[in-house]
Amino acid sequence: xxxxxxxxxxxxxxxxxxxxxxxxxxxxxxxxxxxxxxxxxxxxxxxxxxxxxxxxxxxxxxxxxxxxxxxxxxxxxxxxxxxxxxxxxxxxxxxxxxxxxxxxxxxxxxxxxxxxxxxxxxxxxxxxxxxxxxxxxxxxxxxxxxxxxxxxxxxxxxxxxxxxxxxxxxxxxxxxxxxxxxxxxxxxxxxxxxxxxxxxxxxxxxxxxxxxxxxxxxxxxxxxxxxxxxxxxxxxxxxxxxxxxxxxxxxxxxxxxxxxxxxxxxxxxxxxxxxxxxxx
Amino acid sequence: xxxxxxxxxxxxxxxxxxxxxxxxxxxxxxxxxxxxxxxxxxxxxxxxxxxxxxxxxxxxxxxxxxxxxxxxxxxxxxxxxxxxxxxxxxxxxxxxxxxxxxxxxxxxxxxxxxxxxxxxxxxxxxxxxxxxxxxxxxxxxxxxxxxxxxxxxxxxxxxxxxxxxxxxxxxxxxxxxxxxxxxxxxxxxxxxxxxxxxxxxxxxxxxxxxxxxxxxxxxxxxxxxxxxxxxxxxxxxxxxxxxxxxxxxxxxxxxxxxxxxxxxxxxxxxxxxxxxxxxxxxxxx
Numbered sequence: 001x002x003x004x005x006x007x008x009x010x011x012x013x014x015x016x017x018x019x020x021x022x023x024x025x026x027x028x029x030x031x032x033x034x035x036x037x038x039x040x041x042x043x044x045x046x047x048x049x050x051x052x053x054x055x056x057x058x059x060x061x062x063x064x065x066x067x068x069x070x071x072x073x074x075x076x077x078x079x080x081x082x083x084x085x086x087x088x089x090x091x092x093x094x095x096x097x098x099x100x101x102x103x104x105x106x107x108x109x110x111x112x113x114x115x116x117x118x119x120x121x122x123x124x125x126x127x128x129x130x131x132x133x134x135x136x137x138x139x140x141x142x143x144x145x146x147x148x149x150x151x152x153x154x155x156x157x158x159x160x161x162x163x164x165x166x167x168x169x170x171x172x173x174x175x176x177x178x179x180x181x182x183x184x185x186x187x188x189x190x191x192x193x194x195x196x197x198x199x200x201x202x203x204x205x206x207x208x209x210x211x212x213x214x215x216x217x218x219x220x221x222x223x224x225x226x227x228x229x230x231x232x233x234x235x236x237x238x239x240x241x242x243x244x245x246x247x248x249x250x251x252x253x254x255x256x257x258x259x260x261x262x263x264x265x266x267x268x269x270x271x272x273x274x275x276x277x278x279x280x
Numbered sequence: 281x282x283x284x285x286x287x288x289x290x291x292x293x294x295x296x297x298x299x300x301x302x303x304x305x306x307x308x309x310x311x312x313x314x315x316x317x318x319x320x321x322x323x324x325x326x327x328x329x330x331x332x333x334x335x336x337x338x339x340x341x342x343x344x345x346x347x348x349x350x351x352x353x354x355x356x357x358x359x360x361x362x363x364x365x366x367x368x369x370x371x372x373x374x375x376x377x378x379x380x381x382x383x384x385x386x387x388x389x390x391x392x393x394x395x396x397x398x399x400x401x402x403x404x405x406x407x408x409x410x411x412x413x414x415x416x417x418x419x420x421x422x423x424x425x426x427x428x429x430x431x432x433x434x435x436x437x438x439x440x441x442x443x444x445x446x447x448x449x450x451x452x453x454x455x456x457x458x459x460x461x462x463x464x465x466x467x468x469x470x471x472x473x474x475x476x477x478x479x480x481x482x483x484x485x486x487x488x489x490x491x492x493x494x495x496x497x498x499x500x501x502x503x504x505x506x507x508x509x510x511x512x513x514x515x516x517x518x519x520x521x522x523x524x525x526x527x528x529x530x531x532x533x534x535x536x537x538x539x540x541x542x543x544x545x546x547x548x549x550x551x552x553x554x555x556x557x558x559x560x561x562x563x564x565x
Binding site for chain 1: 373
């Protein structure tokens with residue numbers, strides 16, 4: 001029974017297959033997560049072996065050393081302190097950027113006048129790689145926190161704006177009309193019909209915006225800073241501590257992963273009505 | 281003939297408090313779809329509106345529903361009205377019972393009780409907490425009907441509500457509408473392609489052609505109407521003739537090129553947003 005269950009990349013197999021909680025199904029799920037970890041394990045083992053053999057150059061630490069350094073950095077309190085500083089910047093920047101993107105997207109999506117005023121300048125700004133603004137922001141805001149938070153603010157605005165805007169415009173006009181015949185108008189219409197209808201698209205925008213937020217953090221912390229995990233990398237580079245550099249790289253990866261899991265959890269909860277999202 | 285039909289332009293009824301429409305006009309660009317429609321519905325009267333594709337049936341219904349702001353003319357329509365469209369138009373992100381009470385105000389428990397009562401009338405109380413996407417086409421349309429009924433409308437507007445259903449489901453749904461109408465007695469304006477449907481349900485059948493109500497037929501078959509009542513044949517023949525379809529469909533000599541198979545409902549606008557609907561279409565009632 002296991003061979004077809006294990007190789008079931010085909011949805012039809014699962015749909016027609018065993019009932020949700022049967023042993024066969026659980027086995028298939030376990031096998032699936034096992035496969036996912038297997039790839040990672042092979043990579044880590046290969047890295048460990050190659051690094052130990054000196055095949056990756058003298059400056060590349062094996063994973064075991066990266067882990068040891070990581071534990072050491074946590075124990076000494078160095079990593080938590082810098083991580084907290086970085087998280088604070090991201091939180092501030094995202095709070096501002098996501099709010100701006102959401103508000104602008106709502107305005108442009110709901111009101112023709114706002115669209116005319118907002119859309120053209122935002123589209124023009126969007127084409128500008130926002131990381132190219134680093135020198136400008138340093139001139140405007142100095143080398144302190146403001147410039148960094150501003151950089152993390154500006155990037156996430158655009159993806160969220162565009163997806164909110166197009167999400168709203170893509171809401172089925174027939175549903176809006178039906179709701180109107182039921183007496184739903186004004187703010188209630190936005191809350192009950194337009195926003196839920198645009199939500200799948202809005203969440204796509206949220207995911208992109210969060211990714212850009214992390215990217216902006218990396219760039220913001222590359223220059224003129226004495227705190228944050230970006231500083232940790234710059235500092236480690238000075239002292240050729242590649243193991244510390246790798247620890248921070250792993251932290252970046254984990255942060256990205258955590259963000260993705262968070263958005264997925266939101267999606268599963270908020271989009272439970274969609275048939276395509278039924279867990280399988 | 282039986283002398284049961286009144287043929288002529290505007291019906292000469294006394295002024296009813298149901299629906300009164302005078303000189304309704306609507307143009308799309310250069311094309312004038314409605315050219316001065318007069319329409320009356322008595323309170324509690326069931327009227328079917330027939331016409332060829334593109335004759336403006338749905339346009340007229342939308343104007344009466346107040347959904348068309350560009351139609352001009354005199355409209356006197358009850359405030360409490362509800363519409364059922366060809367597609368169910370349920371909000372997919374809202375549970376069935378909340379779809380039914382959409383737009384109603386009141387306490388949650390009262391609303392739910394009202395929703396359950398309306399759903400029970402269409403035989404779907406058990407699905408109150410389901411997502412709309414898990415319903416079959418027929419079930420969705422019954423929920424849409426419950427959503428209309430819960431508002432206790434004085435005027436119920438049905439825009440080809442069964443056009444997208446399969447033949448068996450359609451028959452059941454028509455029976456349901458007949459029962460609900462007898463119980464609640466709203467005035468009903470039913471837009472349909474289906475001559476049988478009109479004869480089965482309506483007190484009067486109107487034929488829309490050339491932008492006006494061209495003909496009117498009183499359907500005085502006693503209710504409940506058996507599908508095989510002998511008077512159907514004569515009425516069907518005359519209605520079809522009014523719609524430009526020869527009585528002998530097999531003859532291959534329709535008066536215009538589009539007439540063949542007119543009695544079958546057309547699926548020109550099958551816009552249900554539910555790709556898996558066909559698979560789940562079977563009715564289990």
